[in-house]
Amino acid sequence: MPILEVQNLSKTYRQMGGETTLAIGDISCKVEPGEFVSFVGPSGCGKTTLLMSIAGLIAPSTGKIIVHGKEVSGPPANLILVFQEFNKSLFAWRSVLGNVRFGLEARGNHSRESANKARSLIELVGLKGFENHYPWELSGGMQQRVAIARALAYEPELLLMDEPFGSLDALTRLELEDTLLKLWEELGTTILFITHDIEEAIYLSDRIWLLSRRPSQIVEELAIDFARPRDQITTRAEARFMGIRNRIYQRINSEGAP
């Protein structure tokens, strides 16, 4: 049974002036447990809208979202969304450790070991030494890593990530891609990932969905079958890697620039 099923989803926003924006045209897709799938699409095509709908935070206009066999009508259990606006999603009154512990507390884990677990996650995302800093004392990229560590602390079965590495420098980005893949393999979490970076999507995913401009639709589905565990050098050096990348570029260009 798929862990997530989106059936003919569409979303129309109503502006205050009464005009309407058709953000999502018609999207249907299925995600199997344990998969790593990505959406790639031009800015403003409705990717955030799609994730927020799946996370049960906004109601779709038409269509259905089914998580774990149940239709979504509010935030489903065992699902965490890492927000694109990560800086607004951190708790300014909690330290880095406090923010990450929140992920454990939300699961009902208030034990003393939870602090140790939070510490190891903080180390994993490369923030060792910043446990007692407050989010506003960190750079954007570091804040993003706190948000990721907090989400991982919850150990969700389905993790939705909205351009999580968008504000990181290239090096940290590569490092965190590998950290994420490692955790994904360890925890067996299903990940639904959004990115602007085509190569990142290829490197991480089992499958990629290309979205059209607004009102968005899935224009193509690509299966990516590079062996796992993947490696930043050898995987990206494969001839097929470039082939897939170029295909996606062409496809997106024919749809209109991203």
Next chain:
Amino acid sequence: MNDSRSFNWQGWSVFGALLLLWECASRFNPDLQLYLPPVSQILGTLARLIVSGQIVTHLAITFTRFLEGYFLAAVIAVILGAVLGYFRFAHSLFETVIEFLRPMPSVAIIPVAVLLLGIGDSMIVAVTVYASLWPVLINTIDGVRHTERTLIDTGRTFGLSRRRLLWQVVLPAASPYIVTGLRVSLSIALILVTTGEMVAGSRGLGFFILDQERSMNSGNMYAGIILVAGLGYLLNRLFLLCEERAMKWRHGMIAREAV
């Protein structure tokens, strides 16, 4: 603004100069001295009143009434404000009532309170609660309603129940607003306690001040006034001290944004 830890020399110098001016003006002008005795004399009177214990009971009574009124108001207003800020429907039900009652000068309800509760402790505390309620209430409602949407969504995606969302996300996020309200209410509470005691008390500093004025004892009257002023000053300092501790994150955040 001045860092509260560094001593404000200029400020204290101006304050000292004004006291000195008062002292001299009164000493060299016998007419003035009749209704404004020199500071030194007033401080002497105050010391005597404290040593004799005469004013200490009044101070204790005023202070107790203040504490009761202020804390009761704070608790009620934060709870009520959280509910009204959180539930749109509740807010729309009570919005008009609040908009009517809030601008009314709170002292205007003293006669009503006397009518209902008679003269004494409960009436003074009730009036204090009523008056100190508003700043905290309005600010809490505001703070809760202005909570960043993404923060609430974060709490929701982590599966928080509405109650936990309120405690763990909304109230902490609104706390800077709430603290502002609490600070405004601090002085309002003291004003209302003193006024209540003047209008309808038989004990307390407000009563003492008015009573001494009526018996033409202006030295004692001024001693009472200075004691109330000192009490207000100390309470405000204490508040700032606690606030600095509790809202450390907020101060750091603001300092960072200002850079």
